[in-house]
Amino acid sequence: MNNMSLKKEFILNSEESHSFLISFKDLCKSYFTNKIKINILENAEINIKQGETLAIVGSSGIGKSTLLHILGTLDRPDKGSFLFNNMEVFKFCDKELAKFRNRSIGFVFQFHHLLNEFSSVENVMIPALISGLGKQSAKKKAEVILKRVGLGKRLDHKVNQLSGGEQQRVAIARALIIKPKLLLADEPTGNLDKTNSRQIHGLLKELNMEFDMAVVIVTHNMDLANYMSRVVTISDGKLLNYN
Numbered sequence: 166m167n168n169m170s171l172k173k174e175f176i177l178n179s180e181e182s183h184s185f186l187i188s189f190k191d192l193c194k195s196y197f198t199n200k201i202k203i204n205i206l207e208n209a210e211i212n213i214k215q216g217e218t219l220a221i222v223g224s225s226g227i228g229k230s231t232l233l234h235i236l237g238t239l240d241r242p243d244k245g246s247f248l249f250n251n252m253e254v255f256k257f258c259d260k261e262l263a264k265f266r267n268r269s270i271g272f273v274f275q276f277h278h279l280l281n282e283f284s285s286v287e288n289v290m291i292p293a294l295i296s297g298l299g300k301q302s303a304k305k306k307a308e309v310i311l312k313r314v315g316l317g318k319r320l321d322h323k324v325n326q327l328s329g330g331e332q333q334r335v336a337i338a339r340a341l342i343i344k345p346k347l348l349l350a351d352e353p354t355g356n357l358d359k360t361n362s363r364q365i366h367g368l369l370k371e372l373n374m375e376f377d378m379a380v381v382i383v384t385h386n387m388d389l390a391n392y393m394s395r396v397v398t399i400s401d402g403k404l405l406n407y408n
């Protein structure tokens with residue numbers, strides 16, 4: 166079964182479908198450690214619109230990264246209904262899910278996870294090459310996006326020759342090269358000073374509009390969370406609007 170036919174099989178018909186980019190309910194996720202079960206998400210639900218910006222806040226260990234990993238399809242929930250663009254993506258096998266993820270979702274983490282021995286351009290090209298784009302086209306695209314995030318003069322710098330703020334901009338450019346429907350960031354400014362943090366959050370907000378993608382950010386910084394149009398937290402395994 167090829168990718169497209171598999172996807173079609175899991176697209177809901179028009180009576181069941183709606184306009185959210187992500188919609189889940191009754192979502193549960195728990196971990197077992199030494200046979201002790203810890204419930205992280207318990208019948209959680211949320212609807213995220215296409216192009217929306219959302220911050221997830223809350224104390225350490227409450228489940229923010231767990232939630233982000235599920236939103237990014239890096240981890241599967243134990244149960245619950247989960248739709249991404251009206252597709253029941255967790256019904257995909259692991260290989261199909263990885264293919265879907267590589268084409269639809271961009272990730273930015275606290276530690277940039279860039280390849281140090283490669284240049285900015287080479288790092289940003291990688292997802293495009295994986296998605297099947299030719300080398301020259303991938304390079305051109307990478308250069309355009311790096312210029313957009315303010316790194317036009319750092320194209321050929323190796324990652325370890327860049328500042329922390331610049332490294333995060335490369336990570337953002339790398340996430341954007343596939344033009345994702347959803348950009349997920351887990352404490353993207355956790356290692357940056359105040360000025361750089363503000364610039365990165367401002368940039369993410371601008372890119373959200375330019376690329377018409379939803380942006381979901383986990384952050385401990387309320388000042389920065391408020392750049393997003395909605396702020397939620399996790400309480401008793403459920404998602405709540407944060408006040």
Ligand SMILES: Nc1ncnc2c1ncn2[C@@H]1O[C@H](COP(=O)(O)OP(=O)(O)OP(=O)(O)O)[C@@H](O)[C@H]1O
Pocket residue numbers: 196197198203205223224225226227228229230231232
């Ligand atoms: N693979 C795992 N196995 C067992 N327990 C886990 C696993 N991953 C996470 N946990 C536990 O689940 C809880 C939620 O973890 P998570 O990483 O989602 O927290 P968080 O809100 O992102 O915290 P922080 O702000 O410190 O990053 C924690 O108590 C953690 O110890």
Ligand SMILES: [Mg+2]
Pocket residue numbers: 229230231351
């Ligand atoms: Mg975390």
